[in-house]
Amino acid sequence: MLQLFNRKYNRIIQKIELLQKDFQKLNDNELLDKNLELKQKYKEKKNLNDLISESFALTQEAIFRCFNYKPYKNQIIGGLALNDRKVIEMKTGEGKSLTAILPACLQALTEKGVYIMTTNDYLARRDKEKMEKIFLRLGFTVGLIQANMSREEKKINYNKDIIYTTNSTVIFDYLIDNMVLDKENVILRPFYSCIIDEVDSILIDEAKIPLIMAENIESKEFKEFKYLLASKLINILEEDKHFFLNRRNNSVTLTNKGEDIIKQSLDIITIYDPENPWISIIKNAIRAKYFFIKDVDYIINENKILIIDQYTGRIESGRKWNGEIQHALEAKESLKISENRRVQSSITYQTFFLQYSRISGMTGTGKEVEAEFKKIYNLEVKKIPLNKKNQRKDLFDQLFLTKKLKISNIILKCKEISLTNQPILIVTRSLKDSELLAFLLEQENLKYQILNAKVRDHLIESDIISKAGRAKQITIATTMAGRGTDIILGGNLEYDNQRFLYNLFIKLKKQKNSYEEILSLLLKFSKKFKSIFKQLVTNTSLLKLQDTEIWDLLQKKIIDSKFIGIEFLIEELLERNIKEYKSNRQIVINSGGLFVLGAEKNRSLRVDNQIRGRCARQGDPGTSQFFLSLEDDFFTLFGDVAFQKKLKNKIKDSTAIKSRFMQRQLTKIQNLMEQEDYRSRKINFEYDKVLNELRNIIYLERSRILEDKNLENIIIDYTISFLTNLINYLEKKNSKENVEILFKKFLVKKIFKNKKKKYIIKNVTRALLSKKESHSLNLLTRTFDFKLLRKKDNRKYIRIFLLRELNFFWLSLLNKDYVLREVVPLRSYNYRIPAVEYRREMINLFYLQKKKLQRKNFYNFLNSFAILD
Known part of the structure; x- marks a missing residue:
C-alpha cells in the first residue's frame, strides 16, 4: 500500500534509507558537522530540494539516537508531503508530532525560522520539550512562545531556528508589531515557514473569526x-x-x-x-x-x-x-x-497564514474539506496510509423521536456497557447537556468523570484523560475536550506514576508532619527507593519549589542535577506497575476497547469523524455510535421538513430507527450545512481580501516610517500629496486667485521664512499658475530646510506622530468595516453584489481617510517645525 501511495516519494525514501545506514557510522559530533555542511550547501546554492534526502536521513538518525525509535514509512511520507506544502490527513495516534520534525529540520537549514503551530500553550510546550533534544543534536536552536511571556522573552525565542507556539499568540504579536512606535520593539521576523497541527480547526472552522486588538475608550x-x-x-x-x-x-x-x-x-x-x-x-x-x-x-x-x-x-x-x-x-x-472597546487592529486566520512563503498542516480529517483548502490556500490534501490496520467499528446512528427518549437511551446504553469492562466516552455539544447526563448517571449509581468548560485546571483535565481508558470508566466530555492527547487503554502508566509522586510531594509540602504517614505508603518499595525519596524531601530544596515546578520536574520539563533521584523513583514505579497496566490494557482490549458515544450530530461530518477518532488508535479496537433526536438542533435548525416528517412516521414512541437510508440522508444534511458554512467563509474571505490589500498598504507605510532612513522624503511626499489635492480643489472652484494667495500670503509668509522667498514667488508660483503643479511642487520641496531633522530626538518626534496618525487612520477603517459588513448584504435585494459593494465602499473610505491623514500630517509638520525650531 505504501509503495502504491506515491512513486515519487518511494524513490526518495529508498535514498533516505541508504543514507541513514551511512550516518549510523558517524559519532554525535560528526552527525552535527554533517548537518552544518548542509547549512553551508544551502547558503551557497539556495536550493532545499537538493538536500531533502540527506536532511531527512540525518533527522531520522537523530530521532533514533534520542528515542531509540525509527520513524515508520508512513511518517516519512507524511514529512515529505508536508515539505511539498501539503495538508496531510494522518489519523490520531500515528505520530504527527514526530512527522513534523522531518520537514522542520530541512526548512530550518535556511535559518529563516520554522513555526510549528498548535492549538494551545500546553501542547506547544509539551511538543517542544519532547522534541527539543532532536533539534539540539543537529545544531538547531529551539524557541517556545507562550501567551504569558514578556515581549523581550518572545523576541529571543522568535529568533530561534524552530519556534513552537500557538496560532493566536503569533497573530497577536503580529498585530502589536504593527502598532509599535519604535523599530526596536518589533519582535517578529518576516514569515517563512509554518507547519500547523489540527490545521482544519484553524484554517477552516475558525477561519473567519477575527483576532482583535482592542482598547477601552x-x-x-x-x-x-x-x-x-x-x-x-x-x-x-x-x-x-x-x-x-x-x-x-x-x-x-x-x-x-x-x-x-x-x-x-x-x-x-x-x-x-x-x-x-x-x-x-x-x-x-x-x-x-x-x-x-x-x-x-x-x-x-x-x-x-x-x-x-x-x-x-x-x-x-x-x-x-x-x-x-x-x-x-x-x-x-x-x-x-x-x-466600550474600540478596535485597534484585527486580522483573521484566513488572511494571516497566507503571508507565509511555505505553509503546510496536519489533521486527522482533511479530505472532507479538500476543495476549500485548495481554493482558499492553494493546499492539496494527501491521505497518509495507516501504519496499523484500523479496527474501529462505526455503528449506525440511533434516531429517537424526542430528546428525552434519546437521553434515556444513552443512560441505558451506559448501564449495558458498564456490565462489561469497556470504557465509555460520551461526547456532548454543550456544557448543559454534559451536566444533565452526569446528573442522570448519578441517579443510576453509575460512576463517571466530567470534562467541560468548568474544568479550568490543565492538571485536572490531564487526570480525567489519563483515566478515560480504564476498564468500566465513564467519561463525559464536551465537544473535543482533551483533543491532542491520547486516551490509553487500561490507563496511562507514565502519567499515573508522575501523579503518584506529585501527590506525595505536595502533601509533604503542605503538611510537614505527614512524613511518617507517607512513609507507610512506601513500605512495598525497595530500600533504595525509600532512601532516595527521603533524601529528596529532606536534603534538597524540592519542597520549596512551586507546585507547577514540581510537576515540571516529574515530567522532565526541568532538568536539575539536585533532583536526579526522581528518575530512579519513576523507573522503579514503572517496573513495579507495568505488569498490572499491561493486564488492565488487555482486559479493555478484550472487551472491545473504548466506546465513543456521540450525544448529538455536528454541523460537520469532519467533526463527527474527529469524535469517532478518539477511539481505536494505533491498531487498538474501539466502537463509535451517535444518538440523535428529532428535537436536536441538527434537525430543528438545518433539517429538511419533508425528511423529518418521513422519519417521524417511521419512529415509534419508545424506539429508535437505524438504516443505511437514514445514514445517507444525515450525511446529505451535513454536506448541505458544510456547503453553507463554506459559502459564508468564502464571502468573508472576499471581504478580507479587500481589507488585506488596504492593510498591506498601511503596514508597508509603517515599515517605511519605522526604518527612519528617508524621513525627509516621507515629509515631501505627504506635503506634495496634500498640496496637490488642495490645489485641485481650489481650481475646481475656478479660483486661480486663491491658489496664488495660498502660495504668496500663506505658504511663503508663514512657512518658508528664509532667503528663498523670492525664488519661491518667482519660480514656483509662476509654474503653478501655468498649471504645472507637479513641477512647481517639486521646486517648492527643494526649498525645505531639514536641518532640524539632523537631531535624533527631532527625528523621533516626527516619526512618532506620523506612526500615531497612521495607527488612527487604520483604526478608523476597521471600526467602519464592521458596520459596512452589516449593511452591504442588504443591497443584494437591489441586485447588487455585496462583495463588489464592499470593495467600492471600503476603497472610497480609504481614500477619503487618506486625504484627512495627509491634511493632518501637513499641519502637524508646520506645528512641529515651529516647535522644534
Whole structure:
C-alpha cells in the first residue's frame, strides 16, 4: 500500500534509507558537522530540494539516537508531503508530532525560522520539550512562545531556528508589531515557514473569526443606555412579522414593519444614521436573545460572561465577542455593561497564514474539506496510509423521536456497557447537556468523570484523560475536550506514576508532619527507593519549589542535577506497575476497547469523524455510535421538513430507527450545512481580501516610517500629496486667485521664512499658475530646510506622530468595516453584489481617510517645525 501511495516519494525514501545506514557510522559530533555542511550547501546554492534526502536521513538518525525509535514509512511520507506544502490527513495516534520534525529540520537549514503551530500553550510546550533534544543534536536552536511571556522573552525565542507556539499568540504579536512606535520593539521576523497541527480547526472552522486588538475608550452613558434599551425593545418584536432569523448562519433581517416599530419607539427618522447607528445594536440584541444560549455558548462567572469555545469545549480566557454582541449579552443577562472597546487592529486566520512563503498542516480529517483548502490556500490534501490496520467499528446512528427518549437511551446504553469492562466516552455539544447526563448517571449509581468548560485546571483535565481508558470508566466530555492527547487503554502508566509522586510531594509540602504517614505508603518499595525519596524531601530544596515546578520536574520539563533521584523513583514505579497496566490494557482490549458515544450530530461530518477518532488508535479496537433526536438542533435548525416528517412516521414512541437510508440522508444534511458554512467563509474571505490589500498598504507605510532612513522624503511626499489635492480643489472652484494667495500670503509668509522667498514667488508660483503643479511642487520641496531633522530626538518626534496618525487612520477603517459588513448584504435585494459593494465602499473610505491623514500630517509638520525650531 505504501509503495502504491506515491512513486515519487518511494524513490526518495529508498535514498533516505541508504543514507541513514551511512550516518549510523558517524559519532554525535560528526552527525552535527554533517548537518552544518548542509547549512553551508544551502547558503551557497539556495536550493532545499537538493538536500531533502540527506536532511531527512540525518533527522531520522537523530530521532533514533534520542528515542531509540525509527520513524515508520508512513511518517516519512507524511514529512515529505508536508515539505511539498501539503495538508496531510494522518489519523490520531500515528505520530504527527514526530512527522513534523522531518520537514522542520530541512526548512530550518535556511535559518529563516520554522513555526510549528498548535492549538494551545500546553501542547506547544509539551511538543517542544519532547522534541527539543532532536533539534539540539543537529545544531538547531529551539524557541517556545507562550501567551504569558514578556515581549523581550518572545523576541529571543522568535529568533530561534524552530519556534513552537500557538496560532493566536503569533497573530497577536503580529498585530502589536504593527502598532509599535519604535523599530526596536518589533519582535517578529518576516514569515517563512509554518507547519500547523489540527490545521482544519484553524484554517477552516475558525477561519473567519477575527483576532482583535482592542482598547477601552471612555464609556458614554447614552451608549450603555442604547444596549439596555435595545434588549427591552426587542421583546415587543415578533419573529416572522418584525424580523426573520436564519438559524443556519445566525443572521437577522428586519422587515419594514420591524423597522417602523423601532423608529416609532425610539422617535428617530432612520436606524441607519452613521452618526447615531441603531441597526447593528438592534440586530445584536436579537442575536443575543435567540442565538447565544447560556451554558451552551457562554457561562456567567463572577458577573462576567465567559465564552465557551465551540470547537474545544473550553473556556476562552481573556477573550470577548466584538463589542456590540458582548454588550448585547450583558444587557440580556442584566450584567454591568463593560467598557466600550474600540478596535485597534484585527486580522483573521484566513488572511494571516497566507503571508507565509511555505505553509503546510496536519489533521486527522482533511479530505472532507479538500476543495476549500485548495481554493482558499492553494493546499492539496494527501491521505497518509495507516501504519496499523484500523479496527474501529462505526455503528449506525440511533434516531429517537424526542430528546428525552434519546437521553434515556444513552443512560441505558451506559448501564449495558458498564456490565462489561469497556470504557465509555460520551461526547456532548454543550456544557448543559454534559451536566444533565452526569446528573442522570448519578441517579443510576453509575460512576463517571466530567470534562467541560468548568474544568479550568490543565492538571485536572490531564487526570480525567489519563483515566478515560480504564476498564468500566465513564467519561463525559464536551465537544473535543482533551483533543491532542491520547486516551490509553487500561490507563496511562507514565502519567499515573508522575501523579503518584506529585501527590506525595505536595502533601509533604503542605503538611510537614505527614512524613511518617507517607512513609507507610512506601513500605512495598525497595530500600533504595525509600532512601532516595527521603533524601529528596529532606536534603534538597524540592519542597520549596512551586507546585507547577514540581510537576515540571516529574515530567522532565526541568532538568536539575539536585533532583536526579526522581528518575530512579519513576523507573522503579514503572517496573513495579507495568505488569498490572499491561493486564488492565488487555482486559479493555478484550472487551472491545473504548466506546465513543456521540450525544448529538455536528454541523460537520469532519467533526463527527474527529469524535469517532478518539477511539481505536494505533491498531487498538474501539466502537463509535451517535444518538440523535428529532428535537436536536441538527434537525430543528438545518433539517429538511419533508425528511423529518418521513422519519417521524417511521419512529415509534419508545424506539429508535437505524438504516443505511437514514445514514445517507444525515450525511446529505451535513454536506448541505458544510456547503453553507463554506459559502459564508468564502464571502468573508472576499471581504478580507479587500481589507488585506488596504492593510498591506498601511503596514508597508509603517515599515517605511519605522526604518527612519528617508524621513525627509516621507515629509515631501505627504506635503506634495496634500498640496496637490488642495490645489485641485481650489481650481475646481475656478479660483486661480486663491491658489496664488495660498502660495504668496500663506505658504511663503508663514512657512518658508528664509532667503528663498523670492525664488519661491518667482519660480514656483509662476509654474503653478501655468498649471504645472507637479513641477512647481517639486521646486517648492527643494526649498525645505531639514536641518532640524539632523537631531535624533527631532527625528523621533516626527516619526512618532506620523506612526500615531497612521495607527488612527487604520483604526478608523476597521471600526467602519464592521458596520459596512452589516449593511452591504442588504443591497443584494437591489441586485447588487455585496462583495463588489464592499470593495467600492471600503476603497472610497480609504481614500477619503487618506486625504484627512495627509491634511493632518501637513499641519502637524508646520506645528512641529515651529516647535522644534
